[in-house]
Amino acid sequence: MSRREQSRLVDALPDLVSAILGKVASLAGFALVVILVYFLYALFSGYVAAYPKLAHQAPAQAAKIVGNLQVASMILVAAAVFVVAYTLLYLWEFDKLAPILALIGVALHFGAPFGLAQALGPAMHGNAAATLLLGTLTRVGQVLLWAAAIHGIPTLLKQLHTGLTGFGVDSATRRAARKQPGIVHPLSPCWQLPYCRPFIRDRCPRYRERTTCWRKKRGCLCDDDIITAALMGGEKTAAGAKERQILEYLPGAGGGGRSTIGKRLKCKNCFIFLEHQRIKHRYVAPLSVPLVVGAFWFFQETIEQTYASFCQWAARGVQAVAFGQVNTGVLHETFTNPLVKWLFLACIGVYALTYVLRFWEYLFFKLKI
Numbered sequence: 084m085s086r087r088e089q090s091r092l093v094d095a096l097p098d099l100v101s102a103i104l105g106k107v108a109s110l111a112g113f114a115l116v117v118i119l120v121y122f123l124y125a126l127f128s129g130y131v132a133a134y135p136k137l138a139h140q141a142p143a144q145a146a147k148i149v150g151n152l153q154v155a156s157m158i159l160v161a162a163a164v165f166v167v168a169y170t171l172l173y174l175w176e177f178d179k180l181a182p183i184l185a186l187i188g189v190a191l192h193f194g195a196p197f198g199l200a201q202a203l204g205p206a207m208h209g210n211a212a213a214t215l216l217l218g219t220l221t222r223v224g225q226v227l228l229w230a231a232a233i234h235g236i237p238t239l240l241k242q243l244h245t246g247l248t249g250f251g252v253d254s255a256t257r258r259a260a261r262k263q264p265g266i267v268h269p270l271s272p273c274w275q276l277p278y279c280r281p282f283i284r285d286r287c288p289r290y291r292e293r294t295t296c297w298r299k300k301r302g303c304l305c306d307d308d309i310i311t312a313a314l315m316g317g318e319k320t321a322a323g324a325k326e327r328q329i330l331e332y333l334p335g336a337g338g339g340g341r342s343t344i345g346k347r348l349k350c351k352n353c354f355i356f357l358e359h360q361r362i363k364h365r366y367v368a369p370l371s372v373p374l375v376v377g378a379f380w381f382f383q384e385t386i387e388q389t390y391a392s393f394c395q396w397a398a399r400g401v402q403a404v405a406f407g408q409v410n411t412g413v414l415h416e417t418f419t420n421p422l423v424k425w426l427f428l429a430c431i432g433v434y435a436l437t438y439v440l441r442f443w444e445y446l447f448f449k450l451k452i
Contacts, residue, residue, distance in 0.1 A: 108169040111162040118159040122216060125152065132203050134212040148212055156219040163223045167230045181235030184227045192224030193423070197414050239433065243440070269363040273302060276362075278354040286313035297356055304353040351451050364447040371439040379432055386428065394418045 096104075125131050130148055137145040167184070174180050199217055200207050207213050273279060274290045283303045289296045296302025303310050350356055379386065398415050417423060446452050 104169060108166060111165040114158055115162040115166055118155050118162065121155055126202060126216065131210065131212045131216065132206040134210050135206060149215065152212055152215045156215060159219055160222055163226050167226055171230055171234055175234065178238060181231045181238060185231035185235065188224045188227030188231055192221050192228060193417050195220035195224065197417065242437065267362060269366050273297065273355050273359065276355050276358050278358060283310060283313045297359065302353065304355060305350040360447045360451060364443055368440060368443050371436055371443065375432060375436045375439060390424060390428065
């Protein structure tokens, strides 16, 4: 594993501790695989299905089956906890970790009852061995879901904070560059935004006309004539000499690019215009939350009908791919459970919110509208 994929916490661990954790995690992973194979053996060999009969005909053998499964269950849960903790520790900065853990956790927690019911049929009822298997798999699923929540909630909050605040709060550079007092908002003119230098601003025709540069399509950082005239007008001053030295670092100034395409390219790379876009994004992005909530409230009936249709479609899909008669009641009861339904809809709402935020980013930073 490369150092880039490791978290800062892992980078701070001593090499000996990291090596020991790696060895223990390898053993835990091996135990996890062995116990899962053992569960499959117990299930498909027929011992779990035959447990109700063995409980009456051979109590000693039935007790042995339950005892072995109890020991295997404790080892499986302990190994799963350690492997998941090790995974969180070493892959904390991997953004896709939470969805992967959640997907596996949902499959175990909600899919295990359905799978065991289909595999055992009537032998599922009153079967202590099957109940033990089911409880173990659901507990492992809960461990994965808790791990997904531990990793996913901070990651989601960080992403939402970044999107809602418009790529961070004002930096020290922006605070130092702001020359005008008061609140800077999307309607603020270009000469009140950061990076508008007073030396150039006083000689800028946009400032004298009180018209923003993005309306006139000409400004100090995208038009050579304006900035050259401003610099030449103060070339004998110390401020003018300093501005001429940093001229080559400005994305919109300098030689060349007098064509319409060249000026448009410079405008899109202008510090002042990009700050204007960032401020617009920062004001508009927080509206995404009430927008998504309002859309869900307005289309609530349609969304619930669509969800019910999805449940029916999923049941028909399982019935279509099964080789025999399938009892889809367990699957339907799971998905129609109010807690599961609203959890599923909440996940859809979160993803919808992230895509709305991405839309604002595309609108303001890609299309530069």
